[in-house]
Amino acid sequence: MVSYQLLNNDFSTNTEKFKEFYRYRKSVFYYSAIIIVLIFLSINFLSYNPEDEELSSSSEHNYGEHPRNIIAEQESGQKLPFTTTPSPPxxxxxxxxxxxxxxxxxxxxxxxxxxxxxxxxxxxxxxxxxxxxxxxxxxxxxxxxxxxxxxxxxxxxxxxxxxxxxxxxxxxxxxxxxxxxxxxxxxxxxxxxxxxxxxxxxxxxxxxxxxxxxxxxxxxxxxxxxxxxxxxxxxxxxxxxxxxxxxxxxxxxxxxxxxxxxxxxxxxxxxxxxxxxxxxxxxxxxxxxxxxxxxxxxxxxxxxxxxxxxxxxxxxxxxxxxxxxxxxxxxxxxxxxxxxxxxxxxxxxxxxxxxxxxxx
Known part of the structure; x- marks a missing residue:
C-alpha cells in the first residue's frame, strides 16, 4: 500500500492546520460583520429625525412653517404624563x-x-x-x-x-x-x-x-x-x-x-x-x-x-x-x-x- 504525502508533510496534520486557520478566518469575519452592523446602527441612531416618520401627518398641525402662529392650549388635545422619577423623602x-x-x-x-x-x-x-x-x-x-x-x-x-x-x-x-x-x-x-x-x-x-x-x-x-x-x-x-x-x-x-x-x-x-x-x-x-x-x-x-x-x-x-x-x-x-x-x-x-x- 502506497502512503501518499503532500510536499513531504503528513496530510492529516495539514488538514487540522487548515481547519484551525479556517476557524480563525471565520471568527474574524463574524466579528468584523458585527462591528460593521453596530457602526451602521449608531450612524442611523444619531441621524434619526422623528420628523421624517411624521411628515405625512405634518400638514395637519405644521406650525413650524409659520412661527408667528400660536395655538390655544385647550385646543391642542395634549396631556403630559406624570414622571416616574421618585422624589426624595x-x-x-x-x-x-x-x-x-x-x-x-x-x-x-x-x-x-x-x-x-x-x-x-x-x-x-x-x-x-x-x-x-x-x-x-x-x-x-x-x-x-x-x-x-x-x-x-x-x-x-x-x-x-x-x-x-x-x-x-x-x-x-x-x-x-x-x-x-x-x-x-x-x-x-x-x-x-x-x-x-x-x-x-x-x-x-x-x-x-x-x-x-x-x-x-x-x-x-x-x-x-x-x-x-x-x-x-x-x-x-x-x-x-x-x-x-x-x-x-x-x-x-x-x-x-x-x-x-x-x-x-x-x-x-x-x-x-x-x-x-x-x-x-x-x-x-x-x-x-x-x-x-x-x-x-x-x-x-x-x-x-x-x-x-x-x-x-x-x-x-x-x-x-x-x-x-x-x-x-x-x-x-x-x-x-x-x-x-x-x-x-x-x-x-x-x-x-x-x-x-x-x-x-
Whole structure:
C-alpha cells in the first residue's frame, strides 16, 4: 500500500492546520460583520429625525412653517404624563418656622453642596448630550429618554424637589429654606390653577404674575395680562384647528423685553413657568449667560418649560451653552406620546442668591 504525502508533510496534520486557520478566518469575519452592523446602527441612531416618520401627518398641525402662529392650549388635545422619577423623602414644610433670608453670605452649614452637585450632574449630562451636538431634533426627541438618568445621581437625587401637579400638567419646585417674598411668573397660564394654589398655601409671602392670550382674568394671579409675548408689538395669529390660516383669529401681544422690564419689574424671579401659549418668547436669548435677563439685572432661580417639537433649534441653542456654562441643571424630563410636547425643570446652581435661598 502506497502512503501518499503532500510536499513531504503528513496530510492529516495539514488538514487540522487548515481547519484551525479556517476557524480563525471565520471568527474574524463574524466579528468584523458585527462591528460593521453596530457602526451602521449608531450612524442611523444619531441621524434619526422623528420628523421624517411624521411628515405625512405634518400638514395637519405644521406650525413650524409659520412661527408667528400660536395655538390655544385647550385646543391642542395634549396631556403630559406624570414622571416616574421618585422624589426624595420630604419633611413637612413649615414656612412660619423658617428664619428670615440673608442672601448676602453663604450659610455656615449648607444643606446641599452646590458645587459638588454641578460637577456630578454635568459629568453625567455632558456625555449623554455629546451625541446630539449636531442634531437638535434628535436631542429634543430623545430628551426624556436619556437625560433622566442624571436625576438619579447621588447628590442630584437628594435635592428636595416637590411635585405640584394639577391633573393636566406637572410643575416642579424647590421650596425656599428661609422667609422672603417669592415671585412666580407664568407665561401661558391656564384656568386650572391647582398648582399655583398649593404653592400659595405653603408660601405665605407669594407674588404671582401671569399672562395668557385666551383668558381675560385668572384669579390665582395678582397681576394678569391677556397677551402673548412677542419679539415686537405686532399681533400674533392664532391657529384654528379647522382653518389654520384664518385671518380673523389674532391675539394681542406685548414686547417680551417690556413685559419683564416694566410689567414684572422685579430683579429676582423665583419661579418662571413657560408654556407654548406664551407666544414667541425667545427663552434661548434670555436664560443664557450674558443673555437678556442678565443685561436687565434679572436673575431666575427655577424654570418649568414646555417645548413643542418645532422648537428643537431654540431648545438646542439654550441647552448647548448651559452645559458649557454649568448655570442650570435640568431635571424631571417628560414628553407626550410622539414627542409633540416635551417638558423639563431647570434649577439655577450658579447664582449665589438662588443657591443660598433654595439649596443652603
Amino acid at each position: 420630604l419633611i413637612p414644610y413649615k414656612y412660619d418656622e423658617l428664619p428670615p433670608c440673608d442672601l448676602t453670605t453663604d450659610s455656615p452649614k449648607p444643606l446641599h453642596n452646590a458645587e459638588a452637585i454641578v460637577n456630578e450632574f454635568f459629568k453625567c449630562a455632558s456625555m449623554i448630550l455629546l451625541r446630539f451636538s449636531m442634531n437638535p431634533q434628535g436631542m429634543l426627541f430623545n430628551w426624556p429618554y436619556t437625560i433622566y438618568v442624571c436625576d438619579e445621581e447621588d447628590l442630584t437625587s437628594g435635592i428636595p424637589l416637590r411635585s405640584f401637579d394639577n391633573g393636566q400638567k406637572q410643575y416642579w419646585a424647590v421650596l425656599p429654606n428661609c422667609q422672603e417674598k417669592t415671585t412666580l411668573v407664568t407665561l401661558g397660564a391656564n384656568e386650572n390653577t391647582k398648582s399655583e394654589e398649593e404653592l400659595k398655601d405653603l408660601l405665605k409671602d407669594f407674588a404671582t404674575i401671569g399672562t395668557d392670550p385666551f383668558h381675560e382674568r385668572i384669579n390665582a394671579y395678582e397681576k394678569f395680562n391677556q397677551v402673548a409675548l412677542s419679539t415686537d408689538n405686532n399681533k400674533l395669529l392664532m391657529t384654528d384647528s379647522n382653518d389654520k390660516y384664518a385671518d380673523k383669529n389674532y391675539v394681542a401681544t406685548i414686547n417680551q423685553h417690556t413685559f419683564f422690564n416694566e410689567t414684572v419689574g422685579v430683579k429676582k424671579i423665583d419661579m418662571l413657568w413657560i408654556n407654548p401659549n406664551a407666544g414667541n418668547f425667545e427663552y434661548e436669548k434670555y436664560l443664557n449667560k450674558d443673555g437678556e435677563f442678565e443685561k436687565m439685572g434679572v436673575k431666575v432661580c427655577q424654570v418649568n418649560i414646555e417645548i413643542t417639537k418645532n422648537d428643537a433649534e431654540k431648545w438646542s441653542k439654550l441647552i448647548t451653552p448651559l452645559v458649557q456654562e454649568k448655570r442650570f441643571i435640568f431635571m424631571r424630563p417628560m414628553a407626550t406620546e410622539g414627542g409633540e410636547l416635551t417638558r423639563t425643570y431647570l434649577l439655577n446652581v450658579a447664582d449665589p442668591e438662588c443657591v443660598r435661598k433654595y439649596l443652603q
